[in-house]
Each structure stands twice: as C-alpha cells, then as structure tokens.
Amino acid sequence: MKYFAGIDIGSTAIKISIADENKNLLGHKITASGSMFYKYAHETLDALVSEIGINKEDIIYTVATGYGRKIFKEADENISEITANAVGARAAARDHGEIKTIINIGGQDSKAISLDEEGNVTNFAMNDRCAAGTGKFLDACAMNLEIRVEDLGEKHFASTGTPLSINSTCAVFAESEIIGLLGNSHSVEDIVCGVHYSIAKRIVKLVKRVGIKEGIYFDGGPALNIGLVSAIENELSCKIFIPQYPQITTSYGAAIIGVDSYTYEN
Amino acid sequence: MSYINRSENHKIETPVEKQNRHKAMEAIKVINTLKEEFKSPLKSMEYFYRLFEDVYCHQKSLHTDKVKVGTMCIQIPSEIIYALDGVPIRLCNGFYTDDEIGSDLMPSKSCPLVKASVGHLSSQNLSDKPHMIYSPTTCDQKTKAGATIESFGYDVVDVDFPRTKESEISREFFRRSIRSFASDLSKKTGKKLTKKNLKASIGKIGYAQSLYHRLSDLRKNKNLPILGVDMFLVTNAFFFDKINNWIEATEMLLQELETRVQQNVHVGGKISPRIVYTGSPPIFPNYKIPLLIEESDAVIVADETCSSNRMFNDRVAVDEWFVNDMLDSMADKYLKACTCPIFSKNDDRIRRIIELVRSHNADGVVYQAFAGCTVYELEQRSVLEAMEKEGISILYLESDYSPSQSGQLSTRVEAFIESLKMKKRKKGK
Numbered sequence: 164m165k166y167f168a169g170i171d172i173g174s175t176a177i178k179i180s181i182a183d184e185n186k187n188l189l190g191h192k193i194t195a196s197g198s199m200f201y202k203y204a205h206e207t208l209d210a211l212v213s214e215i216g217i218n219k220e221d222i223i224y225t226v227a228t229g230y231g232r233k234i235f236k237e238a239d240e241n242i243s244e245i246t247a248n249a250v251g252a253r254a255a256a257r258d259h260g261e262i263k264t265i266i267n268i269g270g271q272d273s274k275a276i277s278l279d280e281e282g283n284v285t286n287f288a289m290n291d292r293c294a295a296g297t298g299k300f301l302d303a304c305a306m307n308l309e310i311r312v313e314d315l316g317e318k319h320f321a322s323t324g325t326p327l328s329i330n331s332t333c334a335v336f337a338e339s340e341i342i343g344l345l346g347n348s349h350s351v352e353d354i355v356c357g358v359h360y361s362i363a364k365r366i367v368k369l370v371k372r373v374g375i376k377e378g379i380y381f382d383g384g385p386a387l388n389i390g391l392v393s394a395i396e397n398e399l400s401c402k403i404f405i406p407q408y409p410q411i412t413t414s415y416g417a418a419i420i421g422v423d424s425y426t427y428e429n
Numbered sequence: 430m431s432y433i434n435r436s437e438n439h440k441i442e443t444p445v446e447k448q449n450r451h452k453a454m455e456a457i458k459v460i461n462t463l464k465e466e467f468k469s470p471l472k473s474m475e476y477f478y479r480l481f482e483d484v485y486c487h488q489k490s491l492h493t494d495k496v497k498v499g500t501m502c503i504q505i506p507s508e509i510i511y512a513l514d515g516v517p518i519r520l521c522n523g524f525y526t527d528d529e530i531g532s533d534l535m536p537s538k539s540c541p542l543v544k545a546s547v548g549h550l551s552s553q554n555l556s557d558k559p560h561m562i563y564s565p566t567t568c569d570q571k572t573k574a575g576a577t578i579e580s581f582g583y584d585v586v587d588v589d590f591p592r593t594k595e596s597e598i599s600r601e602f603f604r605r606s607i608r609s610f611a612s613d614l615s616k617k618t619g620k621k622l623t624k625k626n627l628k629a630s631i632g633k634i635g636y637a638q639s640l641y642h643r644l645s646d647l648r649k650n651k652n653l654p655i656l657g658v659d660m661f662l663v664t665n666a667f668f669f670d671k672i673n674n675w676i677e678a679t680e681m682l683l684q685e686l687e688t689r690v691q692q693n694v695h696v697g698g699k700i701s702p703r704i705v706y707t708g709s710p711p712i713f714p715n716y717k718i719p720l721l722i723e724e725s726d727a728v729i730v731a732d733e734t735c736s737s738n739r740m741f742n743d744r745v746a747v748d749e750w751f752v753n754d755m756l757d758s759m760a761d762k763y764l765k766a767c768t769c770p771i772f773s774k775n776d777d778r779i780r781r782i783i784e785l786v787r788s789h790n791a792d793g794v795v796y797q798a799f800a801g802c803t804v805y806e807l808e809q810r811s812v813l814e815a816m817e818k819e820g821i822s823i824l825y826l827e828s829d830y831s832p833s834q835s836g837q838l839s840t841r842v843e844a845f846i847e848s849l850k851m852k853k854r855k856k857g858k
Contacts, residue, residue, distance in 0.1 A: 325456075
C-alpha cells in the first residue's frame with residue numbers, strides 16, 4: 164500500500180493527516196506545537212503511524228504546510244496553508260455541495276479564501292499582524308474569564324442579556340476591557356457572547372474583502388466553538404458548514420496534494 | 430471525512446433580530462460606560478439609563494395610544510403636535526448599525542446622522558413607528574432624505590424652511606409654512622387647534638424648557654454636579670419620551686443636583702478643564718466625543734447643539750393669545766432663534782458659544798463635525814476665527830459613527846485637554 168502524509172505545523176498545534184491512494188482519510192493526529200516543532204512533528208507522525216497500524220516506509224510522499232512547514236526538511240514538498248486549506252476543504256465537502264468560500268481561524272491568524280468552480284484559489288485575505296480575531300484571542304479571553312476554551316460555546320448559549328461587545332481589536336487591550344466588565348460584575352455569559360460577536364464581526368469584514376459567496380466552510384480549531392459558529396452565522400445571515408474535524412482540513416489537503424504530486428511525478 | 434453541522438439546532442437571526450442585537454450591543458456599551466466609568470453616579474439618572482435600555486435593548490414601545498408624529502429636524506414645533514393630541518418623535522438617529530444600513534441608500538460621503546435616520550426608517554423596524562413624518566427642508570441631505578424616506582412607504586410631508594433668517598421675507602415665509610403644517614396635522618388627527626389646547630401645550634413645553642434652564646444654571650457652579658454625557662442623555666430622552674414622565678424625572682434630577690451643589694459635590698477632578706461642546710449633535714449612542722472628553726479628565730459644562738441646548742434654550746414669546754398669533758410666535762421662535770449653520774449668515778451661533786463660555790466659566794471649546802455634515806464643516810473657519818479673537822481655546826474634530834476610530838481622536842482630545850490644564854495651572858500661580 165502507498166500512503167501520503169500531510170503535515171500542518173501551526174503556531175498552536177501540529178496536525179497530521181494520512182490519506183490512501185484514493186485520497187481517503189485514514190487517520191489524523193493533533194498535538195500541541197510547544198517549543199520544539201521539529202521534534203514534536205516527528206513524534207506525532209510516529210505515533211499516528213503506529214495508531215493506524217501501517218509501516219512508516221509505506222508513506223511514500225509527504226507534504227508539509229503551515230507556519231512551520233520549512234523546518235520539516237524531510238518533506239517531499241512544501242505548500243502554503245492557503246492552497247492546502249482550499250484542497251482539503253473541497254475534498255472534505257465533496258458529498259455536500261460546492262464550497263466557494265473558506266473561513267479559517269488559526270492560532271495566530273485568520274483567513275478568508277475565495278474559490279472558483281474548479282476549486283482554485285481566486286482571492287484570499289488575511290488578518291493584519293495581530294492576534295485579534297484569532298484562536299489566541301479566544302484563549303486569552305477564556306483565561307481571563309477563568310473558564311476552559313472548550314466551555315466557551317456552552318456559555319455563549321447561556322447568555323440571557325445583551326452581548327457585551329469588546330471594542331478593542333487588540334488582544335492585549337481586550338483583556339483589560341474584559342477585566343473591567345468583570346469588575347462591574349457583568350455576567351460571564353454575556354461577555355463570552357460579546358467576545359464571539361466581536362470576532363465574528365471582524366471575520367465577516369475579512370470575508371467581505373474577498374466577497375461573500377454562499378457555500379461557506381469554516382475550519383480551524385475555533386470552529387469547534389459552537390457559540391462562535393452561531394455568531395458568525397448570525398453576522399453573515401447564512402448557514403456555514405463545519406467539517407467533522409475542523410482542525411485538520413489543511414493537513415488533509417496537504418496529503419491530497421501529495422497524492423496528486425506523486426501521481427504526476429510517476 | 431464527513432460533515433457535521435454543529436449549529437444545526439440554532440436558528441439564524443432574521444435581519445430585524447440582527448439589527449436589534451447590533452443596536453442593543455451599541456446601546457448597552459454606552460449605558461454601561463455612563464453607569465460604571467465615572468465617580469459619583471446620580472441616583473436620579475437611573476430613570477434615564479433604564480429608559481434607553483428599555484427602548485434600545487428591548488425595543489419597548491412607549492406610545493401606544495397616541496398619534497405618533499415623526500419629525501426629521503428640530504424646526505417642527507412640538508407645541509402644535511401636543512396641542513393636537515399627538516406625540517412628537519424626533520427621528521434623528523445615532524446608531525452605527527443604522528448608519529451602515531443607510532450607507533446602501535445614500536452616497537458614502539453623506540452625513541452619518543442622515544444616513545442612520547434613513548437606514549433606520551428603511552428597516553421599518555421602529556419600536557414607535559410614526560404615523561406620518563414632517564420633514565423641514567433644512568440642509569441638503571435632510572431635504573433629499575425626505576423623498577427617500579417617502580419611497581419606503583411613509584407619509585412624508587415637506588415643511589418649507591428658508592435658508593436665511595434675517596429678512597422679513599423669510600419670516601413671513603416660515604409663518605406660512607407653520608400654518609400649513611398645523612392645518613395638515615389637524616386634518617390628519619381630526620383634532621382642532623384651539624386657543625386653549627395650544628396655550629396649554631406652549632405652557633407645558635415652556636415648563637420643560639424652564640427645567641432645562643435650571644439644570645443649565647446649576648452647571649455654572651465651580652463644583653459641577655452633573656457630567657455632560659449624562660446631560661446629553663437627559664436632553665436626548667426628550668426626543669421620544671412621554672413628556673410627563675420626562676418632566677417628573679427631570680424634576681427629581683434637579684432636586685438631587687441642587688443638594689449636590691449645596692454639598693459641593695464635583696463630578697470632575699481638581700483641575701478638570703471646563704468644556705463647551707458645539708457642532709454636529711451627539712445623539713445616543715454616538716457619544717463618542719463627549720465620552721472621550723470626560724474620560725480624559727475634562728468636563729462638559731454646556732453645549733451649543735441641536736440635540737440639547739438649541740432645543741430648549743429659547744422659548745415661544747406670545748403677544749396675543751389667539752391661535753394665529755400663537756402660531757406666528759412659534760414660527761418666529763423656531764426660525765429666528767435657530768443657530769443651525771444651514772443659514773447664510775449665522776453670527777448668532779458664535780455669539781451664543783461665547784456667551785456660554787463666559788456664563789459657564791469654560792476653559793475651552795470642542796467643535797465636532799460629522800464627516801459629511803457640510804454646513805458644520807463650512808462654518809468651522811468663522812467660528813475658529815471668532816474664538817481666536819476672543820482668546821478662547823478651541824479644538825476642531827471631524828468624526829463619524831464608526832466605533833473604530835477612537836484611537837486617533839483620543840490623542841488629539843487628550844493633548845487639547847492637557848494644554849488647557851497647563852494654562853489653568855499657570856493662571857493659578
């Protein structure tokens with residue numbers, strides 16, 4: 164058997180997907196990037212290989228992507244996360260209609276990607292060098308509110324008052340805003356809801372830059388947060404599609420690119 | 430990998446729900462700031478905080494039993510509307526949410542206030558929807574907005590308004606305009622203007638004005654009993670509140686302020702510069718500049734704007750208590766006393782600003798114009814010159830309704846306030 168690995172080394176997490184020749188996803192693994200990207204990426208790959216019970220030698224083509232892709236020197240190919248994300252999203256959604264727009268929120272950036280009918284990237288926009296509207300922003304907020312990031316979604320729907328918007332777009336200043344709100348004993352739920360809407364509004368602005376086309380796919384870790392999903396849907400006024408494993412779309416895309424490159428080369 | 434839609438069970442907001450949420454979020458932000466960010470909050474302000482929260486966060490309707498008469502500007506006499514058993518609702522709008530809706534209907538460089546008012550009406554989502562709208566032909570944008578609003582299905586009546594106020598022609602012109610407005614509204618409400626009901630409503634509005642004057646007098650004190658932002662909220666409530674409730678709440682506020690003055694309570698700091706605010710009107714929740722000023726250790730002691738001082742300052746002066754004479758007196762008040770920069774010559778405005786600086790012992794003036802509010806932008810030069818001549822420090826700012834621009838503005842506001850403090854310190858020595 165021939166296998167293909169997509170390795171997405173992000174600022175917060177390392178995501179690895181393994182696909183077979185038919186581009187089916189066989190397995191995936193997510194670990195924290197930590198301080199030693201290179202070492203952890205190898206460890207994660209080894210763990211995944213033994214988990215799904217294949218021989219590492221059967222991985223005949225590896226594609227690295229993500230912010231840390233250049234450090235994974237053993238990769239056969241290097242590809243930007245935008246291309247990989249587009250390919251992965253199309254493949255993940257192949258039975259569910261056409262994807263025309265992708266929203267990706269990562270640990271340190273957020274992107275909007277616009278696709279044509281064939282799945283080519285026609286336009287994309289990224290946030291400025293700043294943590295506003297990223298996963299880090301959510302992390303910081305959860306920490307200030309003393310709740311787990313995983314619980315943000317639930318808190319969102321428990322909000323009964325008016326969502327309290329966070330005006331600062333800077334994650335650092337937003338922290339002090341949140342502390343101020345807590346100091347005046349506003350409910351955590353209303354603050355969480357406001358945080359989600361603040362991010363959602365920024366994301367929608369980003370999507371507007373590439374043009375909102377329905378058939379919207381949302382991935383990246385924050386897509387696991389149902390409160391944020393609902394806030395983005397409300398701001399966009401349409402439903403968006405969330406894959407089963409929102410974090411691995413890009414690594415899956417990289418694995419698929421591996422299949423194509425290998426086929427082309429041989 | 431397959432799809433699962435985690436949000437399947439959640440309904441997406443309708444456009445109206447979305448608009449309401451956006452506005453509620455804007456409103457609560459400002460209300461919370463007023464409630465929480467300043468020292469010594471006033472107990473009697475709670476009525477006003479609750480009122481704005483009810484109306485803008487919970488879309489509460491205030492007038493269910495009356496004919497609601499929408500007005501597009503300050504020049505429609507409320508006295509006539511009350512006399513004909515209607516309630517005036519001023520439609521000037523301060524929401525960024527509505528400004529964004531209006532941006533699709535008007536050129537992007539238009540005044541945010543007009544855009545927001547048009548956007549609000551186009552959404553048809555008003556907690557107190559007017560049965561008819563009177564639109565004085567004041568500035569270009571408001572004049573044209575009237576026709577746009579009519580296209581949304583509202584009954585809009587233009588009220589001719591002259592662009593000069595010195596001449597006898599304009600005086601006679603506006604008197605005829607007001608008579609025609611009164612007879613139109615009388616037909617629509619099926620009520621007649623009588624000596625009695627008109628005199629009574631002139632009395633009631635006059636009383637509300639007298640309360641404002643007393644408030645204004647209290648702000649002359651060295652120890653300032655109330656913040657400018659709170660005052661803006663009080664005068665803003667007059668746009669739509671039930672007048673009797675407003676009067677009652679303002680009487681309570683006056684009592685509390687009088688006690689404060691006796692006890693030498695001061696809402697500012699020791700050296701907080703005293704500011705007179707002028708220019709395009711701050712309308713809830715667009716209190717961006719007033720909040721910047723008062724969060725930067727200055728206090729607003731008076732204002733010259735159509736959402737506040739200009740609405741209350743001058744009273745109707747009647748010679749003879751006959752219906753036609755009362756109508757003429759009202760026309761004179763709403764034209765002659767108006768200091769809107771739409772007029773060709775408008776020295777009255779400069780005089781009033783100087784008067785307020787002197788009477789309220791102010792240290793400087795902040796002149797704010799909405800980007801796109803051409804007339805205030807145009808009058809900036811003459812006002813700045815006049816202030817310079819009088820030795821009054823003035824800061825000119827341009828802003829809009831967007832929430833994102835505060836950073837650049839705050840530096841300028843803070844620098845201005847610091848310069849006033851320096852002057853104050855030197856003078857003190």
